[in-house]
Amino acid sequence: MSGDQPCTSGELLARAISGDAAAFGTLVRRHQRSVYSLALRMLTDRHQAEDLAQEVFLQLYRSLASVESEEHLGFWLRRVTMHRAIDRLRREPRYLTSTLADAELLAGEAPDADPILERRLRGLLEELAPAARAVVVLRYQEDLDPAEIARTLKMPVNTVKSHLKRSLAQLREALTAPGPGGDGDRPAPPQPLPSGHRTLV
Amino acid sequence: MSHEDIHRDDDQALEQRLRAALRPVDPGAGFVGGVMARVAAGRPGKVRPLRARTAASWASFALAASIVVALLLAHQRQVQRTEQGLEARRQLIEALRVTGDKLDLASRMVNAPPSPNYSDSGA
Numbered sequence: 663m664s665g666d667q668p669c670t671s672g673e674l675l676a677r678a679i680s681g682d683a684a685a686f687g688t689l690v691r692r693h694q695r696s697v698y699s700l701a702l703r704m705l706t707d708r709h710q711a712e713d714l715a716q717e718v719f720l721q722l723y724r725s726l727a728s729v730e731s732e733e734h735l736g737f738w739l740r741r742v743t744m745h746r747a748i749d750r751l752r753r754e755p756r757y758l759t760s761t762l763a764d765a766e767l768l769a770g771e772a773p774d775a776d777p778i779l780e781r782r783l784r785g786l787l788e789e790l791a792p793a794a795r796a797v798v799v800l801r802y803q804e805d806l807d808p809a810e811i812a813r814t815l816k817m818p819v820n821t822v823k824s825h826l827k828r829s830l831a832q833l834r835e836a837l838t839a840p841g842p843g844g845d846g847d848r849p850a851p852p853q854p855l856p857s858g859h860r861t862l863v
Numbered sequence: 864m865s866h867e868d869i870h871r872d873d874d875q876a877l878e879q880r881l882r883a884a885l886r887p888v889d890p891g892a893g894f895v896g897g898v899m900a901r902v903a904a905g906r907p908g909k910v911r912p913l914r915a916r917t918a919a920s921w922a923s924f925a926l927a928a929s930i931v932v933a934l935l936l937a938h939q940r941q942v943q944r945t946e947q948g949l950e951a952r953r954q955l956i957e958a959l960r961v962t963g964d965k966l967d968l969a970s971r972m973v974n975a976p977p978s979p980n981y982s983d984s985g986a
Contacts, residue, residue, distance in 0.1 A: 683899065683902070686899075686902070687895055687898075687899055690894075690895050690898050690899075691895055694889070694890055694894055694895065694898075695887045695888070695889050695890075696887060698887075698888070698889070698890040698894065699885075699886075699887035699888055702888065703885055708891075711890075712890050712891060712894060712897070715890060715894070716894070716897050716898050716901055719898045719901075719902075720898065720901050720902060720905060723902045723905075724905075776880075776883075779880060779884075780880070780883055780884035781884075783880055783881060783884040784884050784885075787884075787885075798881070798885075799885060802878065802881040802882045802884075802885045803882075803885035803886075803887060805882075830874065830877060830878075833877060833881070834873065834874075834877055837877070
């Protein structure tokens with residue numbers, strides 16, 4: 663039986679747990695978008711994000727027996743991805759996306775999107791501390807409520823709410839503050855990189 | 864419109880912008896293949912881990928065998944030296960016994976009474 667055939671999530675999970683590699687591949691295909699996007703928004707580098715997302719699925723393969731349901735699987739993937747991303751951000755020097763990587767991201771934007779503003783927002787998101795960034799990404803990418811975010815990141819709900827409030831205020835302030843060009847909604851011209859930052863070209 | 868309403872509208876606009884900026888994106892085309900390759904490489908019982916485990920087992924076995932052989936050799940040398948000591952002791956006792964016999968014989972000869980035949984011939 664092919665793993666790509668329509669199949670309920672429970673059946674697919676059960677088959678993957680019993681060692682069906684095709685079923686596991688289908689599970690990866692179903693969740694790759696979410697896991698990769700979380701990793702990308704946290705690490706901001708496509709190659710690092712792919713590497714981290716693959717590590718998460720490898721860990722999932724080894725821990726399949728502990729996954730109880732499809733819902734638990736989604737929760738498990740989000741939790742492991744965010745914790746690994748935060749660990750990596752704390753451990754390794756930060757990478758800034760290159761103009762080439764930005765161009766590739768822009769190519770995938772929706773037609774009605776404002777790519778310049780979205781790029782600016784993503785840039786501002788990089789300025790947030792790893793834990794605050796994780797909260798914002800889970801809230802606005804995965805559409806989780808504060809209680810779910812708290813469970814995922816193992817932090818108190820009040821801390822999540824506090825991170826959200828502070829991060830939104832910080833983002834709003836940065837967006838409305840007049841930049842060097844005098845227009846708050848326009849991206850600022852490139853600034854020299856602080857020491858410790860590396861650009862991937 | 865109150866100040867709070869304006870602030871709420873701003874918040875909603877910012878949240879919409881964030882949702883748009885954080886729209887999920889797909890990884891590269893070879894992503895699933897990469898995951899499956901890593902799964903296959905890391906599966907228990909594959910060649911690399913097994914080889915590594917076998918090499919580690921052989922190293923442990925060789926070390927243990929070397930220690931056992933060294934202990935056996937040391938024990939054998941100790942036994943050999945003990946046996947040599949016992950043999951030397953036995954030979955010394957034998958030599959003392961022979962010497963004692965000789966001395967005893969000599970003593971008896973010296974202390975023996977003169978022969979009567981010798982006295983008669985002299986008279």
